[in-house]
Amino acid sequence: MKRRPLRYTLLLARSGGESRTLVLPGWALLLLLGFLLLWSGANLYLWHRSQAVWALEREVRTLAQEARRLSLALEAERAEKGALLEEAKRTKKDLEELKKALEELRRRAGLSPLNATPVRYQEGPKGGGVPLDWTGLRAEVLDLKAQLSEVAPALERTLEVERSLPLGLPLSGYGGVTSYFGMRRNPFGRGVEFHDGLDFSAPYGAPVRATGAGVVARVGWMGAYGLAVLLDHAEGYQTLYGHLSRVAVRPGERVERGQLLGYVGSTGRSTGPHLHYSVYRHGTPLDPRPFLWGLSADR
Secondary structure (H helix, E strand, C coil): CCCCCEEEEEEEEECCCEEEEEEEHHHHHHHHHHHHHHHHHEEEEHHHHHHHHHHHHHHHHHHHHHHHHHHHHHHHHHHHHHHHHHHHHHHHHHHHHHHHHHHHHHHHHCCCCCCCCCCCCCCCCCEEEEECCCCHHHHEEEHHHHHHHHHHHHHHHHHHHHHHHHCCCCCCCCCEEEEEEEEEEECCCCCCEECEEEECCCCCEEEECCCCCCEEEEEEECCCCCEEEEECCCHHHEEECCCCCECCCCCCCCCCCCCEEEEEEEECCCCCEEEEEEEEEEEECCCHHHCCCCCCCCC
């Protein structure tokens, strides 16, 4: 008996219409099922691949964000290092200027020159000299502070001496010199005499001021100088202001440069209102002219 081929019948029903049947051979149904399985497997494989791609994209985005963060941090670090280098250069320059100023202060204070240990420097990325590290700079700053602590008292003493030296004019308004230091003709008779100061032309009552800080040694009548004021200054200097009409200080009083001492008059051995001004050092009269413009003959 001849074997009949295996067939499958599919019933296709439509709502509201007539049904249809589809007869398929066995191999066609198997082929259809195989296609459906292959198509489902392909879709499943593609779905897994898409999930992996999405995960990879998320990782790439995360890595990109991290790379941007690191790039910004690197730029910030570079900027900070650049600022530190510039600060180091400025600090080095300030230290050099400070050393120069300190050397001048030491010279004025009569101290020996600086002996600070130099700081080592290296070439920077652009060829500029920058400190090797901050330790050396800090050490030099501490050394300069120590130098300043040494200079300050000596400089204060020096400044005190400078304030005390008789420098400048004893009158607010310079009226000219009518009689100079040295030998001169006797204004009251024959012959010549030694004049131990300068006579300044000035109107009666003109204010007379101290040419340097000091202490009032004497006030009152002083023979040929009439009513006068004698000041003691540093370094053995003294100044005398004679022929005054009135005085404005007392013995033992501390006065500063420019302070009022009295007023021009014509007391004592005088031919008219004027100021007699003398400068002494250790009791020896000196020509006051070098001191009038702030230039001491002995310093």
